[in-house]
Amino acid sequence: MTVDAITMIRSGPYTSVQDRGRAGHQAVGVPESGALDRVALRLVNALVGNPADKAGLEICLGGVQIAFQASRRVALTGSVAATMVITDHLGHDITVYANRSIRVHAGQTIHINGLSGTNTVFLAISGGIGTPPLYGSRATSPNAMIGGLKGRLLKDGDVLPLCPDVAFPDTAKGYADKMLSDLTVYDASSSLRVVFGPQDDRFTDQAKAVFLSSTYQVSPLLNRMGMRLDGPVLEHCDNADIASDGIVNGSVQVPGDGKPIILLADHQTTGGYTKIATVIQADLPMLARRKPGDSITFTAISVEDAEQAARDHEALLCHAIETMVAPPPMNAIASPCPSDDKSD
Amino acid sequence: MISSNKQHSHSGQETKRFLPAGGHGLVVNFDDTQLRPGESKGNTDLATRKARALAGLIQEAAKDGKLSGIVDLIPGLTNLLVQYDPLLITAKHLQTTITPWLDHLSEDSGKSRHIRIPCCYGGEFGPDLEGIADQLNLSADEIVERHVASSLEVAIMGFLPGLAYMKGVDEALYLPRRKTPRAMVPALTLGIAMDQTVVYPMPSPGGWNLIGRIPIELFDPGKDNPVLLRPGDKIKFYQIDIKKYNDIYKSYHEGQFVVEIS
Numbered sequence: 001m002t003v004d005a006i007t008m009i010r011s012g013p014y015t016s017v018q019d020r021g022r023a024g025h026q027a028v029g030v031p032e033s034g035a036l037d038r039v040a041l042r043l044v045n046a047l048v049g050n051p052a053d054k055a056g057l058e059i060c061l062g063g064v065q066i067a068f069q070a071s072r073r074v075a076l077t078g079s080v081a082a083t084m085v086i087t088d089h090l091g092h093d094i095t096v097y098a099n100r101s102i103r104v105h106a107g108q109t110i111h112i113n114g115l116s117g118t119n120t121v122f123l124a125i126s127g128g129i130g131t132p133p134l135y136g137s138r139a140t141s142p143n144a145m146i147g148g149l150k151g152r153l154l155k156d157g158d159v160l161p162l163c164p165d166v167a168f169p170d171t172a173k174g175y176a177d178k179m180l181s182d183l184t185v186y187d188a189s190s191s192l193r194v195v196f197g198p199q200d201d202r203f204t205d206q207a208k209a210v211f212l213s214s215t216y217q218v219s220p221l222l223n224r225m226g227m228r229l230d231g232p233v234l235e236h237c238d239n240a241d242i243a244s245d246g247i248v249n250g251s252v253q254v255p256g257d258g259k260p261i262i263l264l265a266d267h268q269t270t271g272g273y274t275k276i277a278t279v280i281q282a283d284l285p286m287l288a289r290r291k292p293g294d295s296i297t298f299t300a301i302s303v304e305d306a307e308q309a310a311r312d313h314e315a316l317l318c319h320a321i322e323t324m325v326a327p328p329p330m331n332a333i334a335s336p337c338p339s340d341d342k343s344d
Numbered sequence: 345m346i347s348s349n350k351q352h353s354h355s356g357q358e359t360k361r362f363l364p365a366g367g368h369g370l371v372v373n374f375d376d377t378q379l380r381p382g383e384s385k386g387n388t389d390l391a392t393r394k395a396r397a398l399a400g401l402i403q404e405a406a407k408d409g410k411l412s413g414i415v416d417l418i419p420g421l422t423n424l425l426v427q428y429d430p431l432l433i434t435a436k437h438l439q440t441t442i443t444p445w446l447d448h449l450s451e452d453s454g455k456s457r458h459i460r461i462p463c464c465y466g467g468e469f470g471p472d473l474e475g476i477a478d479q480l481n482l483s484a485d486e487i488v489e490r491h492v493a494s495s496l497e498v499a500i501m502g503f504l505p506g507l508a509y510m511k512g513v514d515e516a517l518y519l520p521r522r523k524t525p526r527a528m529v530p531a532l533t534l535g536i537a538m539d540q541t542v543v544y545p546m547p548s549p550g551g552w553n554l555i556g557r558i559p560i561e562l563f564d565p566g567k568d569n570p571v572l573l574r575p576g577d578k579i580k581f582y583q584i585d586i587k588k589y590n591d592i593y594k595s596y597h598e599g600q601f602v603v604e605i606s
Contacts, residue, residue, distance in 0.1 A: 306367025
């Protein structure tokens, strides 16, 4: 039996298979991993009719060209400005904006070029990527060498199997492609909200004041493990060593050099350095969209407010999914096999 | 990485029992030297075991449906991180629920597994053995003897899937990590530093003093349960020569060799 697949003609510099991650095994050192932008992941799976647990492609920096050997519905999210170009078998190009889905046919290719306005976009394909799961997740963690395709970032020429296509659930509503009508979930506050701790007591009062009053820049040393920040150093009371403890996404770790690092999805499960604060869950997706050189400031809130922000954010996300509408048709794409859309 | 530094009581600032990690994580701290400054630091191991015992209780409560929204439980050195889903539970509710449990934690579950792991010491597999023998003023053989005689316990795990920080290495082998970490350490290499042993489950940069290599996998994605060790396991290493190493390596990877677990 042949399996439906896509081929990465150009993989781009930092593209990986990601899903919701594999939380639940960090006690034995297995990182949670998963999409940096969980909002984008939820939205984009919903746009193509996928259940929320399906794996797609997280694309940092762009530079991706994908050939489809199967007819599937696709969508791109992560920013309001991102675009992809679909080339049909006659060589005609059509530009498709983010936040809507469209059917791509076997033999067609998608280009996602340089990204503007964001560092990361997420591409979903109906049915989802079908690489072998580990602990129920296909998320790639390159440092741990697990998940995705052979535990690594994608390379030119990689062939990715697809899971069987999903039956599109909204046919009864009269449309198969979907578009977001409410983008407020993407509205980013200018400042990242943090809760002080777990080890804020290891910093001088002045360091805590500096942390909240300074503008930091995202360092070029940015990867899925962490976002290093350039800016004022934060002074410890004595030193940066602690009895190792577990790490959550968004921990702001400050090692001995006083330079903060925001730990992201592929962070180590435990660490022995002080963490001055933690970026709240609702603001984590914003980190995926920050590029090297972007500014970052911090605002401190309480644990209760952080928990409320998570609930408010979830409500926005659910509203965005519930209010998806039929997008304007895009007839310019030639379909080599008009009958193959009958699954809609 | 487990810090070599001792638990500080920070200039009189009392460290709290519950430390927030955003609105999605809560650290439960068992470090009595922090909770009660001045107490001897000998309780670190007990505190680590208490943290593990609490993880067990929370896991059970979650399984029985008495606690919802527990995303993950990560035992640390003298602490436990509870990762939670703020859509399902709050830190306040979590604290209220677990606080009564804290006074009744057993420091040893009595259910620890005992695992014996073969290791081929020195030579190409243990490039630092000769060098640290000079540093420690011991012969290479004495280092191996003391290492196999050490009763180790997996304190915590981290850094890589399946990588265990095993505490309890003979005091005479106490060394810092290397000043300059190696860019790449081969998979299954065993390193020592401080009072601890690690084995790198996969190729990785690493700063530990490398003295041997084991022929069995600590992380095997092909298996139903890919990770061999877990926090609380009691570990003993035993010495094998290169011929035996090759035999066991082959036998293990053909699915024949069974690791001794009791």
